[in-house]
Amino acid sequence: MKLEDQKMNNKIINFIKKKNKSKIISLTAYSKNIASIIDRHCDLILVGDSLGTVLYNFSSTKKVTLDMMIEHSRSVRMGVKKSLMVVDMPHNTYRNPKEALGNAKKIIAKTKCDAIKLEGGKKVVQIIKNLIKNKIPVMGHLGVLPQSATNFKFKGKKLTERKKLLKDAKLLEEVGVFSIVLECVESSLAKEITKMINIPTIGIGASVHCDGQVLVTDDLIGLNPMKVRFVKKFTNITKQINTAIIKFKNEVKNKKFPKKINSY
Ligand code: KIV
Numbered sequence: 001m002k003l004e005d006q007k008m009n010n011k012i013i014n015f016i017k018k019k020n021k022s023k024i025i026s027l028t029a030y031s032k033n034i035a036s037i038i039d040r041h042c043d044l045i046l047v048g049d050s051l052g053t054v055l056y057n058f059s060s061t062k063k064v065t066l067d068m069m070i071e072h073s074r075s076v077r078m079g080v081k082k083s084l085m086v087v088d089m090p091h092n093t094y095r096n097p098k099e100a101l102g103n104a105k106k107i108i109a110k111t112k113c114d115a116i117k118l119e120g121g122k123k124v125v126q127i128i129k130n131l132i133k134n135k136i137p138v139m140g141h142l143g144v145l146p147q148s149a150t151n152f153k154f155k156g157k158k159l160t161e162r163k164k165l166l167k168d169a170k171l172l173e174e175v176g177v178f179s180i181v182l183e184c185v186e187s188s189l190a191k192e193i194t195k196m197i198n199i200p201t202i203g204i205g206a207s208v209h210c211d212g213q214v215l216v217t218d219d220l221i222g223l224n225p226m227k228v229r230f231v232k233k234f235t236n237i238t239k240q241i242n243t244a245i246i247k248f249k250n251e252v253k254n255k256k257f258p259k260k261i262n263s264y
Contacts, residue, residue, distance in 0.1 A: 024212025026042060028050060030075075031075045038083075040082065046117065061090070101130055104116050115138060119141040121167070141180065142182055154184040155184060166189075166193060170196065184204070187207035191207065225238075
């Protein structure tokens with residue numbers, strides 16, 4: 001269903017209107033506390049299934065369950081007041097249109113999120129079509145697809161890969177997704193896709209040419225020790241936590257904490 005024929009909430013309409021006007025800011029959150037800090041700076045907050053690898057130390061996102069996504073999203077919901085809140089549908093929860101619709105409805109009913117995101121192009125088009133027909137706003141995800149990837153090499157080196165990605169982006173736009181995440185897509189291809197479609201592209205490792213950028217918050221604040229080319233650590237929160245804990249430890253050892261004012 002075309003975008004203009006969908007009855008969308010104002011947050012999504014305003015989000016789409018940002019294309020070609022101002023860069024879109026997006027981050028992940030897995031809990032209320034982080035969500036409430038980042039909300040005023042973000043246009044979109046994603047409860048990403050990256051929580052499987054970032055929080056649970058899974059070797060991939062494949063083991064993330066629907067219940068995990070729902071519980072984390074319920075927490076995030078409490079911290080999100082203004083941003084668009086999108087929840088990832090985890091692996092094996094959208095294998096056919098019926099399964100996808102049931103699970104997407106469950107996510108929306110239990111978390112009150114604004115939209116869901118799922119990975120893939122042509123393969124998932126019928127699934128997305130059915131979700132949108134049933135009034136579920138969908139964000140697409142192309143490029144490296146962590147739920148099915150066998151390696152994490154960037155996409156768009158080979159001509160066949162480029163053609164496929166361009167086709168997939170067009171297809172997703174035609175079925176009515178309101179935005180597409182481009183993960184690890186070669187710069188000139190990300191630029192071409194962004195120019196070709198009328199909905200915002202949100203890049204992660206996909207160059208400055210995308211309409212917006214998304215990062216995993218734990219990565220950008222330096223809470224996740226993993227090093228990847230597309231991540232920039234904007235601060236080192238681990239260092240700050242260590243400093244605070246050392247102060248606490250010293251004060252406890254020296255009987256400076258708790259003081260009278262902290263006691264009953
Ligand atoms: O799961 C996630 O956090 C994501 C982002 C990396 C886009 O899909």
